[in-house]
Amino acid sequence: MKPLKLNWRIVLVRPRNPLNIGASARALANFGLKDLAVVAPFEPTWKEARTSAVGADAVMARARAVPALIDAIGDSTLVIGTTTGARRKLDRELLPLPELAGELRRRRARGNAALLFGSEKTGLGNDEMSHCHLLVRIPTTEESPSMNLGQAVAVCAYELARAGLVDARTPHSPARRADIATAQSLEHLFERVEHVLEMSGYLQPLSREAMLLKLRRHLLELKLSTRGARVLGGVLAQVEWKLEQASPAGN
């Protein structure tokens, strides 16, 4: 099998317990991962986090807290969410973690990949999942599906290393040849889509939010290149302009 190395960032979304941040950092260090981002931590006490980050000084020194998910994944070209799948309402396929490596090889994935973990209590929300190209499930039992956050990160980090998916030299590298559209550029595109649909009267108040989440996912599935995103953005800008012309004058 051809080696497939990605530049991983592990992203903890709204973690509640600082000790889990430290434990996650330790697991990253154990398996050669270097890039940890924390979105809107419930208790942003890095000092407490450090007590459980044994042997992970370098990871902790690089780690940063950001206010929103897009700030953590903006430069990523592949976003993967983790979920227990206990909430059966998911309408998406869950990939068992041991099959992730095979799936990434099939997709010829490359570049900056982000792996997201939700909060201890609730996991990833629907909005967060709508940013994900893939959802993976750690194959836990039905009786006890929910893992401790630090342990879940350790298991995933082990699996990435075991499957030979970790580029040990470089973490997320923004300077990378950006042939695949980043999450940030797709988000800009998506905002434009939203605006166009708004002006077209396509979005209904009751279904609005669910519709937008679904659309964001469909946008991801297009697997746009940087160039493709730019072209589509141009098209949408033109439609936007036309709609603005057509709408009644005045704000």
Add this chain to the structure above:
Amino acid sequence: MKPLKLNWRIVLVRPRNPLNIGASARALANFGLKDLAVVAPFEPTWKEARTSAVGADAVMARARAVPALIDAIGDSTLVIGTTTGARRKLDRELLPLPELAGELRRRRARGNAALLFGSEKTGLGNDEMSHCHLLVRIPTTEESPSMNLGQAVAVCAYELARAGLVDARTPHSPARRADIATAQSLEHLFERVEHVLEMSGYLQPLSREAMLLKLRRHLLELKLSTRGARVLGGVLAQVEWKLEQASPAGN
């Protein structure tokens, strides 16, 4: 690949932090393992352990603390130790965890297997390792080899489940057809070996302990059947008797 299912027991040797006992129990429950034993815990507070054993009530209800390692592995026919391998003085081969499944298939392993984890500070000691048929190493980085205990248990439990090695129905089953000598029967045999060597004047005060540890390992490598252990025990009993006859009268 033919499925190979073993009846696993996870054994924590002298854990210092009760929260790690609970976290380990949780990881067992997550991956369908049922049997947890704790050898001489530093702080034997099951109540505190329970706070981190979320969703692992059944594992905790079965879990037990025992005073010595042999009490935890007596009915095991295969004993596997985990180590970071950071202490390079080890004169034994360390099997990378991802290769464990293949090795167990080669050995046609079956029955009761125990997987040992040492204390947070020191890992497994030489004496404890001398009880192990195999030593496995979680493939951590050289820079940060040492894992948190609960995370190490989670990674190993995941690997056993992933590789299809977990017999979800039965934990350690003492009633199992005992065609392979158990750790307890080998320990009895070993005590007899020690006594015979003692009387023969083979053991020298300075090298005594190291010699005995090495001999115990060689004994394991014989892979004795229950019957083989009984035959060898009989031979040793005869030698013992003869040596006692030959030694000067009186106690």
